[in-house]
Amino acid sequence: MAPLNPYTYIQCPCSDSASLGRPTDLTSPTSADGDEDNTFDPRAPRANFSLYPLEYLLYCEDCHQIRCPRCIAEEIATYYCPSCLFEVPSSNLKSEGNRCTRSCFQCPICIGPLSVTSIETPPPSSTLLSPDHAATPHSTYSLICSYCNWSSTEIGIQFDKPNGIHAQLAKLRNGGASRLTAKERKERRKELSHRGGEAAVAAAAAVAANESSGGQDVDLETQFANLKLFCNSQLADPSAADNGFSSLGDLGFSSPSSLSRIMNLYTGGKLHDPRAKSKLGAMREALAADEGLLESNLNESSLITRLHQSDFLDTASSTQICSQPPNLGEPHLHGASRFNSSLRPVPYLLRTKRSKRCPVCRHIISKPEAKVQTTRFRIRLVAGSYIPSISIRRLNLPGPNGPAAPAILGDLLDPLKPVHFLLTFKNPIFESLKVTLGAPATTPGRFPSKVTVLCPQFDIDANTDVWDEALKDNDRESSSRSRRRAGTESQFQVEVGKIWERGRNWVSIVVEVVPASLKLEAGQDVLKEDEDVLEIPMFVRIEWEVENGGDDATSGPGRDKDQKEKRELAYWCVLGLGRIKQG
Amino acid sequence: MSGLSSGTAAGTTPLPHRSVANIRSPHTSGNTNPSTPSSSSRPIPSSTFGSPSSLRADEDILILELGTRKLQIGFAGDACPRGTVWFTPSQLRRVGDFRDWSSESKSNVDWKTKKVTGEKWWSRDHELWEYDVREVDLGLIGDKVDRALREALTKYMLIDSRPRRMVGVLPSGLPLPMLSAVLDSLFSRFQPPAISLLSSPVALTVGAGVRSSLIVDLGWRETVVTSVYEFREVSTNRSVRGGRLLVEQTHKLLAKHLPENQKKKANDNAGETEDYELSFDECNDITTRMVWCKPHLSSPKAPKSSDGLPTLHEQDESGVAPVESSTDTSKTVRIPLLSCRSPTTIELPWEALAEPSENTFFDSQYTESSFDDHELPLPLLVYRSLLQLPLDVRALCMSRIIFTGGCTNVLGLRGRIFGEVSKLVEERGWDGVQGKGADQMRANPKLKGKRGSRPANSGPSGVDSPSEGASGQEQDGVWHDAANTAHDECPVEEQLKRGQDKRPRVQGKMRAIESVGAWSGASLIAHLKAAPVSTVEREAWLQYGAVGASKPSEVDQKSARQSFGPGGLMRGSAASNSWTLGVWGMN
Incomplete structure (x- = not known):
């Protein structure tokens, strides 16, 4: 004990x-x-x-009250990456997410920091001294954990450049296959729509079909983007103005839309009166992969065989999986996420420096130095001194x-x-x-x-x-x-x-x-x-x-000083x- | 709930809303202590937090999905949540208690492996709530949500504590007292101006891009099959066969293979103890890593046995197993275990690792009649859910099956369920009557004509062509019929049809589709500024609590409908005075 x-x-x-x-x-x-x-x-x-x-407790001097982390209002002073200590502007946070977008990564197996190392493609020894060696285009880079020796080559990922790893990684799937990022896809779509007309739409569909290759390969991000686009186009349709998601809200039977729906359902032969139907189904459902519909692949026998052949240690533990950021670059993994090969380097979560206020009187009771490197506080009213x-x-x-x-x-x-x-x-x-x-x-x-x-x-x-x-x-x-x-x-x-x-x-x-x-x-x-x-x-x-x-x-007007x-x-x-x- | 109808009437006299007893019976509580103002129990007066300097971060809406084991949070419009917080025992510890990091704490799990009467210590601390509200501490749930959300906000969301609108994605079976506790906690601790509620099946449906679907939620606590038709939940069926049972079955398997000297209390009272040998974390981990499910092989040549399905299934498996792992049947898996007496490694036959999922989800060695309503095997559960749906709803739902929940990670499980349901449909059609008598009656040529006259029955076709997807054809027949009628030419129609897609909707055949998930679906809904199921305003909640909600049917739809225009967001429905708790306030 x-x-x-x-x-x-x-x-x-x-x-x-x-x-x-x-x-x-x-x-x-x-x-x-x-x-x-x-x-x-x-x-x-x-x-x-x-x-x-x-x-852990602070103290508000004006309210004369203890303040715990639950009864404090916080404001963010600085966002920064704990690994490279670079300050991140708050505008980036919304667009780029809550992780470091430079080259700071954590090992997915242990949590050690990963470093970029070049993989030597063994050059002929005679050329070592030749001047063109420095410009040899063949060197590739990988992320290596110096603690557990994990390398990104284990998941089939190599980089062409030693910098901007985050951007490069976003374009790579495990195994090395490249993918389009959301931005690129948007640009491509824009390009196509600029050409104008029906043809462009068809072309876009073709492209979508191409990149999805049969609907099975659509990654999460693409599916979500497709869905969003589809819903937007449906809602933009003027005839759909009154009947988009409106049925989400009205649960009673008294609403006109409900009534019309019920009438439609139970009027026998006129069930499919085209006029009524067109009004009813103003917002139709997605029908293809480029609209966000995705049929699931239920045949997992190949994965079972893979599990059969692999060892216990080839699978990722639940803590390792939990620390993974959501992987938008892959299609629905379901059970496949258990293999070590589906793990990805974890970009460092950003951190914040926060100043704290009393929620009642709004006085600041803790304020750190804005600079990332300093650990000092400008104001700090800890309860221990009261x-x-x-x-x-x-x-x-x-x-x-x-x-x-x-x-x-x-x-x-x-x-x-x-x-x-x-x-x-x-x-x-x-x-x-x-x-x-x-x-x-x-x-x-x-x-x-x-x-x-x-x-x-x-x-x-x-x-x-x-x-x-x-x-x-x-x-x-x-x-x-x-x-x-x-x-x-x-x-x-x-x-x-x-x-x-x-x-x-x-x-x-x-x-x-x-x-x-x-x-x-x-x-x-x-x-x-x-x-x-x-x-x-x-x-x-x-x-x-x-x-x-x-x-x-104000506290004591009638009293002596x-x-x-x-x-x-x-x-x-x-x-x-x-x-x-x-x- | 009968009390809710009087809730609106009681709007003039504020009722204390904190206690659940009051939610249950507002009549009595209103009489006994009418003088208690609801604000007296409020920890912090609302006016202080709503101080003028607090700028509302209007543009960010937080989406919050609560499940039994985890909380997911992110901004509306994002494709996936920014952060996921799992409910773990370490969250229940005091701040500044770092014993989880010390090596000694790992060995000190003795009390947890005990099966204490009435309390499931083993997995309890990993869960947010238990739906049995009789013994639950609602305040504790509020505290858990508070702490998890705080962690998520600081660690993943990186936002300050300005009040923000929230959208809560909740399972539709959540009991009202729990919902009330969660809302209490959110409103009093985080000061959102309003919280909108969405049920997860609906969000999942939106996330799949369809309007109707059959959601098979292979969740932790239970498996819930919900059919959604035109964005509303039509029916729900549940079974206790879920992740928790799976982990317990895995534990059983591991304990069985544990060497005798590793067992904890082997010789105390043999056989009687129901204590656990291993820690929950370890069993959970092994379950997610190694457990798989035998695939379903459709065997068309299997004879249709008269006395039901179970024997048939067993035949299937005995036939299937050698085929499946013909490569190496004798393969064993070595699993290291740490939480038994001393660290050890056990060897399990590969086949054995399919047992837990077999026992948890199928239990095919028992006959169908031996199952209670709350523990139906999953294929049967899905089949029955479909069976009880109206014909047209079923046709849409059966081709939009969405598997979701943590147990979808069990390799092969989705395919197996899907296969078995298809088989059930193939064998039985959409006829709820089963058994020898029904078979005889169907086979009886005298009765055939009479039965055939009933339009909605697909029994006869099942007899005529037992090997085909009889019902599917029937469905197709109906719908093709309908489609054919719509061929009259009409200029108005043409105009209306222009915007429409002429591709037919898939229906009447079994099909599974993928959803981006409940969270992402909710994110999409919030992003599109659609009216949510219900919106609760902070002031209204703090004043009245759950009794202030009016029944969905009582809401004046005209006033609510005005908000459906573009930009209506959640503001619109808030403009009307009455608000509802959506599906949660229905009963």
Whole structure:
């Protein structure tokens, strides 16, 4: 069993109201505990979606509220490729897609970066020194993974030029056959239509038939383009104006189009009254490959034979297939996509730098430098500098029989034996904090452990300048020392209502826990994942006072400027203390 | 749903829409807590997010397809989705929990391989929803959708969080509470001004370029056969034989071949445990990689046995198998396994890898009468779906069969289903009555004349020419007839016909066609600015929820029809006050 580092998760208050608004009777029976409906249950499956480590949280200074990734509005500062670090203009994104269009590719087998390597067509050794060697036209290039040695020649793809790989790859199918890209096809069509007349249409159809070679070879992109073209032409037909896709919308029987359709269906001999029919079928269906209709090839016996002859490792794993970008250049693959030979180099997904705003007051709470290469932020209001951090340490008190054993990180907790944990709250702000803690007496879940917070209410001094502290007379320091010393003298006696230790801007308190026994009764289900972890939900409420600045007169028009404004923040957090020993 | 009709009446007094109980019985909820304003439970007031500075990115419409196992998203007009997010257990973890990356987590799947009563832990975390809404946590579904969509938006779409219109492509069998949960999550978290809904069978039909089709969705949870006629769903049949069952059958096969010392709890209580030996991921992976399906060989010389089909099929296979793999019948496949006790490699005969699909989709060793309605073998399911369609609809649908869904990746499966359905049609015609009595009656010359007088019955022709596609001819006959009548010359007709294509529509014969997919079909629909099945405005939803929807039949079609002109987009139908939930709000 993996050792467990004690951890702290904080629930963003934004999800609070949402979860309370839900009906509880439909959730799992564990969370429907009637009167205890306000206690946050870290084991509930939904809790995982609202808990964040402190480092993931931001803080809005104007609303005085924690902001989690779910309650933040984002704006994009820069798009860039993580491989070549080139900035991509946002206009390209719409047209070129979300992947790097230069020569950055990932290996489809592992995820290593691919590099362009020239394939040496062995030149006669005598010509090596001759000047025309440099201009030899025969060298081709391939993408090679330096980690797993995969090469694009394995899927039959070679390139003529070492640059612009993305564009070259778009024109190649696996196996090396070339294909027309969407742009080229459009141009060709335009050319044909410029010649004008019916002949052009026929010619276009012929071309389409040619390139599709019997309708089986039409790739996805072409089929979609054909469909789009066909639908557009059908909808552009004036007689079709009222009856294109309109039947998508009206489901009732009262609409005129429905009525006419029904009348058409059930008027016996006049079923095919041409006038009615022409109106009915104003938008006809696609009839040929150049209109987007594609008959499927159901005979897959050749593929089965291929699978029969291939090894398990010749097929791509599901993760490899999932990381493939949609392959528009191939016809419907269906089962054929399982072979390694159908994998393609994966162009890097572009990434973004985002600035974040508070959704309520629209103030920016995080803004990165626009330059791709820098990792700095112009503005970044992390929650860690506004709310106290909590660190957890196991406290081993010397028992009645002998000295304490040193606490080992990740030690398993003995069931039904009281243990003490030291929670250290550190104040990051320049005001002194008043902290109130609340924790349920027993942890929720199938195995309730008893929890006692020995000192649920205390003050933390302000995070003053370190030098202030040093320059001042060592009053306070000595007092904190004395506190520690006092502890030593009283044999580490844990006292209820007293803090354990205090420093310049931190306070430690003791929590006593009696871990539950994990013995399963007959008929009970097995332990689920992490059910042996002792997690205690704790409601933290902090209060502090700030100088009421004169700038926001709206908040307190009648008040003195000297009067201090009281602020408070309250949230649930989850403390993971350790694993309980099983059996 | 009976409650929906009163939903419009309740429009004046907003009802709390959050709880599903209220959707079910709006009468009682309205009486018990009429004072609860619906906005009290809203996490963030709508006005704050709709702040003036938020520019609407009007031109991009997001298309969002939700399935049981994955979410696909992209812009309208694109040929394929930009990103696909699979629902995985790692998505259910807390942010900052990186244990999936540590090597130890792989071994710690013990609790998942257990079959916990009532809960399918094995595959549950890989799915978004279970259609059984009795035990489902709707909030959790909302959270899952939220997280998956967030990942898709940041990783693949690379867009900011300005509100955008969305088009949701959903399976038409989605229960209303789930739809409500999904819409809740989308509206409250992403602030789209409106969400349009499209059902995936219709989108698939558009994506194939036809107006009518028979969609055979070999999905994960179940197989759904939907017939679409003129862009509307006419009938639906389903069977639990889907991808999940296939993976479980694969697991069974692998577990059978696992050496004894690799089994986890072999000696605890032998035979009784239904625990899984291997992890879901591994079985899923092996299923997608190696499982295949024996092809269907049409055997015209097979005698028509009187006591039904199943025995016939078995004969087929026993005859087929040696022919198919005559090259190397004894070939074995070595499959490495990692999630059993210690990594091992097992050897399977090649033939055995066809067993899972055989058992999952066909189960041909059992007689037809032994299947329940929810577990019909697929050929029978497709045949029955066709059978129950009206004659003309059937004629169109049978020549526009679209196979879709994840299980189409099983090599040979589509061909096998198609072949068997064709065979069923050949043998039985379009006569729903089967069995000895029916056969005798058909063979009885005395009754023949009487039966022949019934026009819609194709039984007699089946007797006369048992080897031919009797029904197909019948269909052809009807339609040829119809075509012949249209030969009168008329100037108006000529004019009307000019724009028309004179090529006849293919009908009455079995044919399978390819669709670009539900997502792409929806993309096409949105791109062409067609009116969607239903559009839900954000304000209306937040105020009333699902009870605010009116029944499709109640919508004033005149006001809705005005929007069908060019540029109507989704704005038009929103202009009318009433909105519907389309097929989802029908019952």
